[in-house]
Amino acid sequence: MTVTQAAAERLIRIGEVARGAGVSVRAVRYYEQQGLLIAERSPSGQRLYRQDAVTLVRFFQQMFTAGLTSRTIAQLLPCWDSGHTDAEQRALLRAERERIQAKVDDLQAALDRLDEVIAITDTHP
Amino acid sequence: MTVTQAAAERLIRIGEVARGAGVSVRAVRYYEQQGLLIAERSPSGQRLYRQDAVTLVRFFQQMFTAGLTSRTIAQLLPCWDSGHTDAEQRALLRAERERIQAKVDDLQAALDRLDEVIAITDTHP
DNA sequence: GCTAAACCTGACGCTGGCGTCAGAGGCAAG
DNA sequence: CTTGCCTCTGACGCCAGCGTCAGGTTTAGC
Incomplete structure (x- = not known):
């Protein structure tokens, strides 16, 4: 390409x-x-x-x-x-991958917390 | 509570x-x-x-x-x-929820891109 | 009563990805 | 030739969540 x-x-x-x-x-x-x-x-x-x-x-x-x-x-x-990648770049790639994955997990957890509140406050008008 | x-x-x-x-x-x-x-x-x-x-x-x-x-x-x-929430807070909650969800999607997309490269560069040493 | 650790109030610094303003030059159209 | 838009190089500004230093008070242990 x-x-x-x-x-x-x-x-x-x-x-x-x-x-x-x-x-x-x-x-x-x-x-x-x-x-x-x-x-x-x-x-x-x-x-x-x-x-x-x-x-x-x-x-x-x-x-x-x-x-x-x-x-x-x-x-x-x-x-x-x-x-092509050298060792340093591969390490960098994996590190970034992990960082992003961790952030996704954090965001998902935060989403769950928000959804809790949304659910509660929607049933309690 | x-x-x-x-x-x-x-x-x-x-x-x-x-x-x-x-x-x-x-x-x-x-x-x-x-x-x-x-x-x-x-x-x-x-x-x-x-x-x-x-x-x-x-x-x-x-x-x-x-x-x-x-x-x-x-x-x-x-x-x-x-x-309890008023209308403004409910709107805020939904807006933040959407924002976070969008960010999760973005991160997932970025993860996929990185994984592509990792896969390619792992098979091409 | 002394000392070390913890606490206080400002206030400036830092990071990162730009926004924005200033002042000057380039380029196609009429 | 001029008008108007595009581009150029600095250089300062901004935001948000703190870090950090300065200089002074409080608390806790011996």
Whole structure:
């Protein structure tokens, strides 16, 4: 799936990336600052992205909402591109997996508590 | 369950509350500042809590990890004490429930993505 | 009565993912 | 050529739940 020979691919500017992914322009710049998204530059200095940057940004958003930091995502990015991992990355993957799973459990427990109250207060108007 | 006649109940100080609930003393003071935990005061000004404050603080922690703000918790606190809710509180309860459920779904989706990568990279050493 | 531990009130710092404002340059259309 | 939108680089602001330091009082044990 890693097409390296995108010869005459249409490049898009930052606004199109932002709109496409549903985030702000500021956010996209921030991702670059964090080393997540490398952009080419036009002669005048404007950022130019490949279209799959949109997909990538959506992916970043998903990871952010899962509680990963940009630093962690940056460390894991090579996995997505190459499909290979070193020991450190595998450990990171498992650690994040566990963290997220634990958070799911916490949220589920909180949900149960809230449902208790909802049930009680619904039967006691 | 709401025993209002705790005549000679043993009161505890902030350190004991903190240790009992597994949080810092600073956190307990913060909860008071946010209107979550009202403490009596000794003649010299030290905070005095009933033992169930420990349970309450644990509950706060659970809600915090579920993403509720102290403001929201404060608005919902009467529900726990009285077992009654007004319309606003019921709406709040449902809104938080939905928010948490949505977050669970997001986390689950992120977990699936991570598991994909883990699976792929485990079979490709 | 002394000391160590615990408590008090401010008040500033930190983290992370941006929002937002300032001031300046780029680009297609009319 | 000008109008209007897009983009650029800093740099400060924000929120929420505390951590942490400063400087002073209280409590408990010996």
